[in-house]
Amino acid sequence: MPLLRAFVCLALVASPALAQVPPKPFTEPLMAKADEVPPKPFTEPLMAKADQVPPKPFTEPLMAKADFHVHIKADLTLDEALRRSSADGIYYGIVVNGGLSFPISTDAGLEAFLAGMRGKPAFVAFQAEGREWVRLFSKQTLEKFDYVFTDAMTWTDDGGKRMRLWMADEVGTITEPQAFMDTLVARATGIFANEPIDIYVNPTFIPAVLQADYDRLWTPARMKAIVDGLAANGIAMEINNRYRIPSAAFIRLAKQAGVKFACGTNNTGAADLGRNEYCIEMIRECGLQPGHFWMPPPDGRKAVQRKPLLK
Numbered sequence: 011m012p013l014l015r016a017f018v019c020l021a022l023v024a025s026p027a028l029a030q031v032p033p034k035p036f037t038e039p040l041m042a043k044a045d046e047v048p049p050k051p052f053t054e055p056l057m058a059k060a061d062q063v064p065p066k067p068f069t070e071p072l073m074a075k076a077d078f079h080v081h082i083k084a085d086l087t088l089d090e091a092l093r094r095s096s097a098d099g100i101y102y103g104i105v106v107n108g109g110l111s112f113p114i115s116t117d118a119g120l121e122a123f124l125a126g127m128r129g130k131p132a133f134v135a136f137q138a139e140g141r142e143w144v145r146l147f148s149k150q151t152l153e154k155f156d157y158v159f160t161d162a163m164t165w166t167d168d169g170g171k172r173m174r175l176w177m178a179d180e181v182g183t184i185t186e187p188q189a190f191m192d193t194l195v196a197r198a199t200g201i202f203a204n205e206p207i208d209i210y211v212n213p214t215f216i217p218a219v220l221q222a223d224y225d226r227l228w229t230p231a232r233m234k235a236i237v238d239g240l241a242a243n244g245i246a247m248e249i250n251n252r253y254r255i256p257s258a259a260f261i262r263l264a265k266q267a268g269v270k271f272a273c274g275t276n277n278t279g280a281a282d283l284g285r286n287e288y289c290i291e292m293i294r295e296c297g298l299q300p301g302h303f304w305m306p307p308p309d310g311r312k313a314v315q316r317k318p319l320l321k
């Protein structure tokens with residue numbers, strides 16, 4: 011610990027950019043958690059990371075010590091989220107949503123969020139909503155985030171109906187569940203192939219009217235199409251605490267295919283932000299090791315830097 015503090019102090023003194031970061035992140039209990047993080051977190055020169063604050067220097071997978079999908083929503087303020095992150099020893103990825111018909115639909119909105127997160131001890135993430143986002147935002151702004159993710163919950167079916175799968179009124183009655191599932195798989199794999207995302211979140215989510223049949227509708231062939239699409243495109247799969255998805259069978263298949271995992275919650279407020287309970291259950295049940303886990307990519311290797319926004 012004294013050594014760690016010495017490094018941090020040295021970096022603070024030596025680096026003008028880091029000196030702009032509020033001193034607060036370095037004096038909170040979060041720093042004490044650094045000792046518990048897997049070895050070698052500080053083998054890279056801290057000076058080179060001058061514009062970053064913890065937890066960004068950590069390159070070893072954090073497994074359930076990170077929740078990469080935390081929204082500042084309803085009664086959860088940023089200060090409260092950071093306090094809880096520190097108290098629980100779980101690093102957060104603080105996420106802003108953006109897309110067509112969302113309050114944020116331009117670079118300017120994202121830049122304002124980024125400015126508000128500067129110097130905070132958390133990862134900063136962008137959640138792309140709907141399929142139109144690739145035309146709304148620029149690479150120059152998106153690459154300032156630690157990572158970008160999306161889900162397959164908003165898409166347009168073959169009849170031209172745009173749906174958000176968590177909205178019962180938009181989904182309506184599903185008369186042909188098998189055909190619906192085939193369309194969902196086609197849309198999801200299309201997203202994996204075409205959109206520059208780092209993580210597939212709320213993965214394998216199906217509308218409430220179908221959820222009782224999750225295991226039957228996610229046939230081995232459909233599961234395989236999803237995990238193969240993720241593997242082929244270097245996209246990680248979230249293990250989602252709030253929805254408790256994907257299933258253990260799905261996770262085992264993804265593990266076999268070499269897909270990396272990221273714990274995430276997608277909370278709606280303070281009450282449903284836990285401590286990665288489902289992710290921990292799945293780590294045990296599926297025998298997941300640190301090597302099976304994703305970490306935010308270094309600059310230059312982010313999905314928006316590896317793949318074009320428009321294909």
Ligand SMILES: [Zn+2]
Binds near residue numbers: 079081105137276
């Ligand atoms: Zn979300």
